[in-house]
Amino acid sequence: MELTETHSLPVPQARAWQALNDTEILKACIPGCDSIEADGENAYAVGMTAAVGPVKARFKGRMELTEIDAPHTYTIVFEGQGGAAGFSKGSAKVNLEPGENAETTTLTYSAHAQVGGKLAQIGSRLVDGAARKIAGEFFKRFSARLQGGDESQPAQNVAADEETGGEKEEKGKKSWTAWISKS
Template identity: 70%
Template sequence: MELSETHTLPVSQQRAWEALNDTSILRACIPGCESIEPDGENAYAVAMSAAVGPVKARFKGRMLLTDIDAPRTYTIVFEGQGGAAGFGKGNARVTLEPENDDATRLTYVATAQVGGKLAQIGSRLVDGAARKIAGEFFKRFGEQLSGQQADDANGASSAGSAMSAQNTELDQTPDSESGDEGTKRKKSWTAWISKS
């Protein structure tokens, strides 16, 4: 089985590369992923559940990153065992190319082999399931990157607003207030600002 697709990501090449190497982002984006844990240098232990046609299984496997040329490309070599459901193994060559400062084109070419019950289902169902999982991954991945970008922008503007509000608060505190009362008022004013 061979899969090849191209996706445009709404972030810089460096940010896309960092996200592809962030296990918490990958765990959130891979459909059915239960865990991704470091397992040696550039290697990860992966556990996930998947359904291919009538076969549903929990797979445990290993993912190894090779031919690393940061932040442009790497190859993922993977293998997984699904007990009675069978096994899957293969590799994927992932390439990142900048389109401009705020967009990156991700291209991958993956080849995979399956065995056991999975192989008996038929290549059309296996290919369809693989394309569906890949499609869902890239949809979630794009959303994660867009969401983080929005959070970064909101965080910067919120920090700016809080700073200017804090400066206004200091400028408007009357000198005649007693120390305790002034402190209480400042605290409640700060709390009110952080809520808005």
């Protein structure tokens, strides 16, 4: 699986770099993330729950930051085990550049991942789609957090919108994060 995207962040480059290296911010912004704990220099143990199609599992893994050139770029090398659901491993190159003005940053990443076990059996289209949804939700939460909001619990926001007649989500449909957080 390969995934390449660009996002505009509402903060200067130094602030974006600081946030991308703050484990509390990352834990709050990564959908299904239960824990991120230091596991050596520039390395972290990660626990999260994820669902891809019919396969739902709790993954335990490790990520390490390499090729660090603060505040411009680094590479994240990751691997995770989900028991019977399978495994994932890969890397993501993250680049930060000043945005159109001094108050914005352009983040570009290119991720390459391999999955095995039941995850590999369900097909690359479902795996790619799930990865894009998780990345999209991460950047939605991350941008909101950088702007001073807290999007770490969007499932609760959806329920509140449905009660008040808000139109953020179609009535009767649940967000992706509501679906994966049922486990």
